Amino acid sequence: MLRAVDLRIEPGEFVAIAGPNGGGKTTLVRLVLGLERPTAGSAKLFGEEARHFSRRATLGYVAQRSQLGTDAPATVREVVSAGRLAAGGLVGPLRRRDRAIVEEAISRVGLQEQAGLPIAHLSGGQQQRAFIAKALAGEPALLVLDEPTAGVDVGAQEALAALLAQLHRELRVTILYVSHEFGAVEPVVERLVLVRGGIVFDGRPRDLPGRWHDPSHVHV
């Protein structure tokens, strides 16, 4: 249950939403993406009601790893191409321009050499990059990553933070990074929002009180 949430994210911001498990992060993200309806108040996306947002193809979402088809018999290129579906049309083959955008997305995450490999043959960190490329293939105005550090090692988490910082710098895409811990991205995010039943901190990471650096200790 989330109460009294008042959150406004400006286009182009890179925001980490953190907090303990069960604190309401996922609910907040589902409200932002229009997948759930608030019991009171409203959730808006680029000025439109989130539930009825008209430009959904511009939303890039990287779900939790357990929800992704990482064991499906699909190549990295097929995975990334799936991200071009909403923008490129549901039926028929991808057009040349769409295929070029897919290849560019693969390059941006540094998986050119793995593009033809089955996704199941990649490491956890590489699989995560492939699904980020999938989200990028839709040329998103908003990129949302839900628990991206789950199941990947520390090295891959740091590489992910560097990749996201680079994407943010080059594409000026709005990024919402949702995780129960934010250590990996703390150096690169501009704004940190801590959630525990409501928003208990909203500001620059360096202004975070020391006792809250471990979000499991966040107390309202």
Place this chain on the structure above:
Amino acid sequence: MFELEFMRLAFAAGSVVGVLAPAVGFFLVQRRMSLIGDGIGHTAFAGVAAGYLLGVAPELTALVAAVGGAVAVEWLRARRRAAGDQALALLFYTGIAAGVVLISAAGALDADLFAFLFGSILTVSRTDLVLVMTLGMTGLAIVGLLYRPLAAIVLDEEGARVAGVPVGALNVTVAALAGVTVAVSMRIVGILLIAALMVLPVIAASRLAGSMRAAVLLSMGIGLASVLLGLTLAYQVDLAPGGAIVLVAAASFLVALGIETVRSRR
């Protein structure tokens, strides 16, 4: 054996089912819904029984029951009214219980249920073949047309939903296709073995294929080969055709496993 018309009809109808069942089954297996075909088979049994009770062609009532059951399971799953396995359990037991009640109400317990439960491909008529071809080709055309969105849902259902892909409608379409596949396959391998042809070729192909497109095509190839080889074996050695077809499909998994093991040792 092709000088016999019933064999020609059996091979023609079986070929359609051999290709259609894995093509539809692929999108169920990859979403971890391998057993839905079995559940739909049980509702198809209720449909057959309703046909006897109403004096309507059992194939037609089975088609309606199979599609209805499949869509109901998808609705329960999507609305989170029941977990996936619970929705399937509801389908299994309601289907078989309704079938038994309806069959007894129709006083048709002595009807030729064996043909529906285990298939009777050698009794396929020209009219049956036209129905199988029409529904089968329509099903394959829909899978071909919707391949990309269906693949996207397999890879990332929530991501597709966020991006505005009509995930709910596509999932209902796959469920309805599964219902049609079961109804069409009923005469070929029987209600009790139907799901095997939707699942086993897919499991085998997924171990060997290097891409999703290749996995779908290989699944269809294995399904077709299972039907052709199974029917030939059944004719030559005098076996039950439905069982022979499914055993060949099961053997394809062992072959795939062997190939995979050899590859990994290289």
